[in-house]
Amino acid sequence: MNNIAASDLNLLLVLEALLEERHVSRAALRLNRSQPAVSHALARLRDIFNDPLLVRGNDGMQPTARALELAEPLAEALALVRSMVEQPSFDIRQTERLFRLSLSDYGAAILLPTLVRRMRQCAPLVDLTVVSYGRERALAALMDGEIDLAVGVYPTLKQPNLRDLDSMLLFEESFACLVDAKSAPLPLDLAAYLSRPHVQVSVALQDSSEIDAALLRLGHKRRIAVQIPHWSAAPDLVRGTDLILTAARRSIEHLSDQDVLCLEVPFTLPIFPFVQTWHRRRDRDAAHHWLRGQIRDLLQRAT
Template sequence: MNDINPSDLSLLPILEALIEERHVSRAALRLNRSQPAVSHALARLRDLFDDPLLVRGEGGLQPTARALQLAEPLAQALALVRTMIEQPAFDPLQCSRHFRLSLSDYGAAILLPRLVAQLRKSAPLIDLTVVSYGRERALAALVDGEIDLALGVYPALAQVRYKALASALLFEESFACLYDEAALPGPLSLERYLAAPHVRVTVALEDDSEIDEALARLGHKRRIAVQLPHWSAAPETVRGTDLVLTAARRSIQHLGTGGLRCGDLPFDLASFPFVQTWHRRREMDPAHRWLRDHIAGIVSATNAESLP
């Protein structure tokens, strides 16, 4: 047998078709190739195996003893390769997987209840572990394979060091501020906003705040009187105090009752993308892709319900 080049491996499915069809034209039709191309491949195969492989006989081409010897191991090898390449049909009801997600309190509040409820119906064998990592740690954990999916606000995704991560926009969010009207009656001017003490929510101390960056560009700085790692605890810290909480609008707009007011910011601040992001090595994983699509569907349905 002569030396095989990597490109010669593509000839093996042609040999399989020729042995089974025993006819160059039928093999070409089966492979969606031209007859001259299959004839040329057969010539190369004969050279590689140092055997005619197929010879003319009664009723067409007949496999030689060498070809018959090759038939079974060839079929097994190609079947194994096809099994590796061809993904089986994905059935969420039969999928037994454990996914690790990073979500902030805010993300968990708006997504997790519906996601868990739907998974219990559509994919009851899928298990979730939810962690709450800071922005930088979440992206690093995706790169390292520590988690499967991160959902949140990740400005650093544009950096070259995270080029291995893919992402998809779930929705655009804006900021609003929540405060107690008894202590701070009426809408807040920029002067009153800056004079008030503030609550800041951040999971990691090193995470940048879009609010403070925007104020710095305007030449201002607010006083952070209370810093918390949990969104869920923050709204109640402003009740009965002169504190102001600036947060994602979806997380606080429903709280603007009972003495609390949810108002617009007294300065311009661009909206920001809330995304789901994952490592590109998970791109074609059927279960991972199904979970991402499911999350996107939940967000789309939630957005539709919130429209007037």
């Protein structure tokens, strides 16, 4: 094995990223380097350790036995180096950063106004880009490093292929129905609910619906007359029509007035967790930790 010179310390950072990401492109994104540069570093590491270190398998790149032996001493060595060189304090006011978040427009409505005000006051050099991905696409984007954080409802987080994602509960939410006051059948029972056409809010055509899953368990199916990707437009589709919107309670209960009514769902729907989720590669990122803390404080305070 060739020795690692002092100038090659950065190679160990590349090795750490490759062992954790098991993907050259994601490691390059994490290290803010080009993919060819990381591929070149991997070639040098293979020469130094006289081992391929990562080989292609059925589920992406897999570490060799030698790479797995290196993982623990590598983590200990880099932890020691970081403790020596990292600054003891973190100042978000001096931090320049771009964060990429995935939010539905429901999530954006309840979070963004307060979050942006907080960021302008406390983190004037931090920028924010918001996208609205469907559930599965958002989680895939987190795995690939395309986005930094996803905030919303993600019932598949415990699947084995998502084990590298971490999450934090922000609040628990329940469903309610919004109907036109003049056409609303009162009380709204299950038969009346099923007899009327429905509005469904879904960013992606394949996103799962807790509502339809619950109805299926009861042996029923509703008719989706209108499917749209935006929460904000849905209530106006109910006004003056026979449509029913079943949505997160806090997104519609404030709309109840003489024209539309917010009613209880006429069958049992479980409450659901509203979370923020991120890849564990961000755990040691001080600015990312700060952002997660702000989102937690703002949304938990609002509940």
